Amino acid sequence: MLDIAKLIFNSTNHTYTYDDKPLPSVTTLLTTVGINTEIPDAIKDSDAFFVATEYGTLVHEQIKETVDNGEYKYKGLKKALPTKDLKFFIKNILPLSDKWYSETMLCTEYYAGTCDLFGMSKEKPDTLLVVDHKTGTAWNENGVSWQTYLYYRGLQECGLLPQHKSVEFYVDDLKGENSKLIKLIPPTEDDYNRLIDSLKNGTKYELATMNLPYDLQQQAKDVLANFATYKFLEKQYKDFTKKLKEACENHGVKEVKWLAYNEEGQLKEYRGYFTKETIREEFNESDFKKDYPELARKYSIEKAYSQFRTGWVKEK
Secondary structure, X not given: OOOHHHEEEEOOOOEEEEOOEEEOEHHHHHHHOOOOOOOOXXXXXXXXXXXXXXXXXXXXXXXXXXXXXXXXXXXXXXOOOOOHHHHHHHHHHHHHOOOEEEEEEEEXXXXXXXEEEEEEOOOOOOEEEEEEEEOOOOOOHXXXXXXXXXXXXXXXXXXXXXXXXXXXXXXXXXXXXXXXXXXXXOOOHHHHHHHHHHHHHOOOOOOOOOOOOHHHHHHHHHHHHOHHHHHHHHHHHHHHHHHHHHHHHHHOOOEEEEEEEOOOOOEEEEXXXXXOOOOOOOOOHHHHHHHOXXXXXXXXXXXXXXXXXXXXXXXX
């Protein structure tokens, strides 16, 4: 277990050292392997980025004070007024746990960072909640999923987590009146282990899987919920079409029609029919290769390709 007392954070240049050894931050590490968590570099040089960064720091500070002291005390001109984002946090996130831990430093042998928020769920016994605050408009969901998961593993290695049986990851997308708490899907254990192995061995890490973007999660949920019904109906339709074709062939019928309701509930004419016979020439590739193997090899071109497939993950 790592000794968190040996971890030092330099706020001036935003760097971490553990026992005098420099460690990359979580976001820096992820960027080096092609996983982006922040807004594009093109925006970072603008005045808008500087203002957004200053505001983000303010919100983080207000949330930390609220968590540590139970409230945010506004003291005249020396302190900023409570932001709308802080009000959202107090109303919607603070009540989710009886004990939150805010701005907690962590590290592993390969990276360091500061977790915005974690605590045990009030409604779900034995469930740990890990939350990252985002005040910008252009954060990457897949990257933030990785970010919160790496925070979690770092907290584990430093022995900073309360006992728990499960963990959930969230980002509080702070946009004033449009703020919302979004549940994240963490990276797979296999992807995390592959990342650590690449850091150990000094090899290039290539991302094998990606968490489903938020805007597709609900769509996937709806599609897969009806997947079994779809496959059943698809089989029924194929069986029906096969039997209809056989019936037409047996009776010498070229076309059959009947009335049926379409997907919009309208009564329409439906038909089954044989298309007009056409003759086309087809190149017999297998016979050509047998009869003229050398010529076939001369004009053969190797091409790499990959198919995109979907399906249920098989249990190991």
